[in-house]
Amino acid sequence: MKPTDPSITWLEEKPLGLAERLYLPLFVSGLTTTARHLVSPKVTVSFPEQRPQVGNPLIYRGVHRLNRDEAGRVKCVACFLCATACPAHCIDIVATESPWPDREKYPESFQIDELRCIFCGMCEEACPVDAIELTSLLDLTGKSREEMIFDKEKLLSVYDMTKDAEPAKSTALGGTL
Amino acid sequence: MSSFLPALPTIVALVKIGLLVGGLMTAAAYLVLVERWMAAWVQDRKGPNRVGIPLTKVRLFGLGQPLADGLKIILKEDFTPKHVDKVLYTAAPLVILAASLAIFAAIPFGSSLPPIPALGLTGEEPLLVAPGLDVGVLWVFALSSIAVYGVLLGGWASNNKYGFLGGLRSSAQLVAYEIPLGLGLLGVVLAAGSLKLDTIMNAQADSGVWYAFAQPLGFIVFLVASFAEAARLPFDLPEAEQELVGGYHTEYSGIKLLLFLVAEFLHMVTAAFLIVIMFLGGWHLWGVTGSGPVETWVVALVRFAVLSAKILGVILFFMLVRWSWPRFRFDQLMNLAWKVMLPLGLANLVTVATIEEFRPQLVAALGDGMGRTVALVAPWVVFFVGWIAAGLLTPSGTDNTPILTHGPLDVEHELAET
Structure with missing residues (x-):
């Protein structure tokens, strides 16, 4: 598009008044703004000593967990919906026949590669039984790549660790399960 | 022995x-x-x-x-790219740091020390490396011009477009602002009657009137020009990160970059020293430090502390300004130098010269107190008149519509015709 194009409207700037042309009011307002911020309260969180406030744990997307049902069994029915929904392909499930009468399958192995995960929350949304959920744990660290592949036991232990602070999301969000 | x-x-x-x-x-x-x-x-x-x-x-x-x-x-790795001019590339940081350090030979960093007979020092020992130098101000200006060469050499020897642009901008900017800087300074030199920085400082301590109050216009012009000379925001075009990566030091790394950065900070320190010594009374502070010889260590230390505190204050102002104003566009920078600062500097110079020339007649005609008052008020009148005139003459808006030329460089026009 050329500068002469008729569809371009050139806007006229508001002309400066005398006070602004003398530069002094602008000078003073600039300095007072910076000076005010110089002494205003700081927003930085000193991380290891001070934990950042998670706004709403219900919608926060941190480390995953696998929920347990009332009997303490893994809730997952190995339907592969989360693995299918995952855009990063970081969920790896091996399903086998369930030993319990209330479902056909259960995961023999359930692995999430936390290094590949992009924390989009699609798995949580896809899950028909609210078995996989994202907690509000935000500092996910490890010393090796292997350590960052979370297996079923680890994911269940994340549930055990967080279940008191964060009960299953589905009921709080108006779910039925 | x-x-x-x-x-x-x-x-x-x-x-x-x-x-x-x-x-x-x-x-x-x-x-x-x-x-x-x-x-x-x-x-x-x-x-x-x-x-x-x-x-x-x-x-x-x-x-x-x-x-x-x-x-x-x-x-960090001291990496030298293949495409640079090796000699000049290495010389540039050395030139700039050597020049910025050598400036301090003529700048007093305190008043003076009392005599120390135990070491054989019988007289007052001035806190100045080269106390006998009669052309202190000239020395400072000559060497700060050499420091510009460091920037230019660095930008040019890098054989890099960003470095080159940074060096080019730097040369244009520093040459333009040397003039208002010199004009601001000339007023002080005229009033003090000396090129020695410690004499200028003593003159303010003796009269008790800092040159910032006696020559407000000169102070403003000098302050703005020294911001530009130190290449601090809002005048940091030579190294504008957003436009030029790093400007003249784009290709530098490791210890050579460190030399450039230290030299840059030294420029700011030099500017702060000059502002304090020439316009803000140096070590003089009413009621705390007066004029006269230094007889005790207490006096020497208090004077040193006052000078350091003032310099720190000016440096903090430099840093606060950095976050208060956006960078000038290059044409605005040049307009400010040639169309605003240069006339204001000249007005200040003429005022100061006239007052100094006719001071004896003024005092004789109006009496001592009245004559002094007139000599003090006149520059302020010139200051306000000059300031308002400069404000009224600046354009009240910017026209950002592109200028459509049909000259030999108008590629779009030619393309449209073919």
Whole structure:
């Protein structure tokens, strides 16, 4: 598009008044703004000593967990919906026949590669039984790549660790399960 | 035995040089920390507060940060790209640092020390490396012009478009602002009647009227020009990160970059020294330090403390300004230098020259008190008139519509025709 194009409207700037042309009011307002911020309260969180406030744990997307049902069994029915929904392909499930009468399958192995995960929350949304959920744990660290592949036991232990602070999301969000 | 030792003045000069260079380097390192703190606080952050005493858990509000910063940049790879002019590329940081350090030979960093008979110093010892230098101000200006060569050489020798543009901008900007800088300075030199910086300082201490009050227009012109000379925001076009990556030091890394950065901070320190010494009374403060010889250590230390406090204040102002104003566009920069600062500087010079020439007649005609008052008020009248005139003459808006030429460089027009 050329500068002469008729569809371009050139806007006229508001002309400066005398006070602004003398530069002094602008000078003073600039300095007072910076000076005010110089002494205003700081927003930085000193991380290891001070934990950042998670706004709403219900919608926060941190480390995953696998929920347990009332009997303490893994809730997952190995339907592969989360693995299918995952855009990063970081969920790896091996399903086998369930030993319990209330479902056909259960995961023999359930692995999430936390290094590949992009924390989009699609798995949580896809899950028909609210078995996989994202907690509000935000500092996910490890010393090796292997350590960052979370297996079923680890994911269940994340549930055990967080279940008191964060009960299953589905009921709080108006779910039925 | 004593014949093997150099003469006493030589030893004294060497000690002063050692103290000055050591002090300046430490100051530059800590000013980087202060700059980072100011930057953080202005942006509502906390800034560096972790590094304290090495190998311990003591934090000391981050006062160990300069050590970490210095070690980090020194231990980085000193990489020389293939496409540079090796000799000039290496020479540039050395030229700029040597020049910015040599400037301080003529700048007093305190009043003077009382006599120390135990060491054979019978007279007052001025805190100035080259006390006999009669052309102190000229020395400062000559060397700060040489420091510009460092920037130019660095940009040019890098054989890099960004470096080249930075060097080019720097040369245009520094040449333009040397003139208002010189005009601001000339007023002070006329009033004090000397090119020696310590004489200029003493003149203000004797009269008790700082030149910032006696020549407000000169002070403003000098202040703005010294911001530009130190290439600090809002005049940091030579190294505008957003436009030129790093400007003239784009291709530099490791210790060579460190030399450039230290030299840049030294420019700011030099500018602060000059502003304080020439316009803000140096070590003089009403009711605390007066004129007269230094007889006790207390007087010497108080004067040193006053001077240092003022310089720190000016440097903090430099840093606060950095976050208050956006960078000028290049044409605005040039307009300010040639169309505003140059006429204002000339007006100040004419005013000061007239007052100094007719001061005896003025005092004779109106009496001492009245004559002094008139000599003090007249520059302020010129200041307000000049300021308002400059404001009225500036355009009240910017026209950003592109100028459509049909000249030989108008490619679009030619393309449209073919």
